[in-house]
Amino acid sequence: MKLPKPVKRGDVYRIQILIQGKRLSCTRNTAKECEQWAIKQLLESQIAQKQEEEGTKPKVTFKELLNQYYENIGLLNESKSSRSWMKGQVSKFDEKFGFLAYKSIYEVTPKQLTNWRNKRLLEVGANTVLKEISFYSAVFTYAQKELFLLEDNPWMLITKPKKPKPRARRIHPSEIDLMLKVLDYERGDEPVLPQHYVAWGFLFALETALRRGELLSLQMNDIYEGHLHLTKTKNGDTRNVPLSEEAKALLSLIKHNGKKLIPQSENAFRLMWEKRKTAIGLNGLHFHDTRHEAITRMVRVKKLPVEVLAKITGHKKIEILVNTYYNPNAEDLVEAFNQVA
Template sequence: MATFIRRGKTWRAQVRLRGQSASATFDSKRQAQEWAQDIEYQIRQGTYGKPNAGTFGDLMKRFAESVSPSRAGARWEAVRLKKLLKDPISQIFLSELKTQHFAEFRDRRLTTVSSGAVNREINLLSAVCRYALREWHLLDHHPIQGLERPRNPRPRDRRINEQEIDRLCTALDWREMAPQTYRQEVAWAFLVALETAMRLGEILALTRDDLDIPGRYVTVQNSKNGDKRHIPLSRRAVELFQMVEDRSRGFLRVGRDMASAMFRRARIDVEIDDLRFHDTRHEALTRLARKLDVLDLARMVGHRDPRSLMIYYNATATEIASRLD
């Protein structure tokens, strides 16, 4: 148990747990509480006072349990960290952790996954190290800083034509009415994504409270970067949302994994190559760029830096030339 005593302008924290004790003085009660929580965790894990007892794997587990649930992409982080616990880097003691270990990790992973995937994993491990350094004081340096990153692959530029849209909607049994089956719900989400550039997870999370038909917008409460944003709706998007606006809670029943699997199955059934649901974001953004200026477009799709829109904007030379007449 931890106790906190105020002495003038400082706070003294004392921890007594499982026969061990520790105390320290801080400028604020919050700092004292955070320190006490960290010491209690170390005692429970058996690492308190043993600098070599904690491994990077222990750190990843702690991050997955206490930090990831509050972050955007929590599900991806939990799955990825669980997988990375099988990598040799998880066995390195924190007191011995160096940039060299992450360079070896990078080289190992590059033999099995793409450079883009490796960079995403390094970003996640960097966040783990940052917490260990700044919040938990378990590292005395950031071992990933200065690590040479692999070059990311060129961004995808996959466009979706009208024939492919029709074929996919047919495969998913789409009707111009409120979706009744899971397959029709996937088709509805696909069409909404083409109009709004919303991600699949954002669409599936929408509820009736997020929709404002008179104002012609829908609200994404928690986007990838953690911000809330309002998505203006085209006339076609309004038609699609009017099909489901009488549903009291979520618009769709289908879950993310099932929706992704059904979309892949439909793509295979109609023999469309190299298409992902996320490619709707490329297609939608490229279409919207003809109607909106760059700042409005960045706000709509949730990009804080308008320059990052170039990753998704994939107008062909012919399309650009047609606007020069």
């Protein structure tokens, strides 16, 4: 079979091949890497076809299946954050699964996965385990319905952890003051040092409900007179976020000439935040809590209807917005009730 030539698209190369009527593609940094991938896929297909004809199953380990899924499905995901998360799963796979990583996919049992689930729950929260189970189940579904290697998906035969109640944490004004103090930042000052930008970003997130990743990916040319235009979001869709007067005042404090609004990497920003909050005993405060606080304030102060709020925050499911991120206290509900009356 003649190998198709990789096509250059921007800074990367893409190649497409046809195997048993199915079109597969991959994107790599060089044409040679694309060709190596295509040759590997064709050889594996020929071996698998021969083994099928001889009545034997191809030898595929859990790790090999994961790598194939990542190459053929994961790298094509439109969301950069999703691709990054999947890459993390691949890089830490051996550490996370141990001997199961090199076990044949035909020999992975629901009992083994249940034991893995129980061990994993001792290491991370239930939400993380639920996300990982969903991902690895998709990997095995890929083997079942796209590669036709499996008849059943063992992940579908285990009990999922109970989803914990969503966080309903509000940020008290005293906590804001403590964070600004430990980050050596005064309201109204121009941020200069790395810790200043973390403090500034904290205040800006409280006004805009931006996720940390959205905040740190903002470019100066994403800022308009009355709104922000987000091109890099969690779900991959662009959205516009209106700016309050407080948010505009914060933006006026940024004086640098760089391309990024906050000239820091996400990892550096995160580490600074974690280190400083721990130093003052605010371990229970998550940066993502700014999203809860900001959304609750938008309802309480701005009186935004939920359908408008969803456009601002980027929520596609109204129930998640209402039940997870809108966290009014008793006084807020009483005030809202009396205003309607």
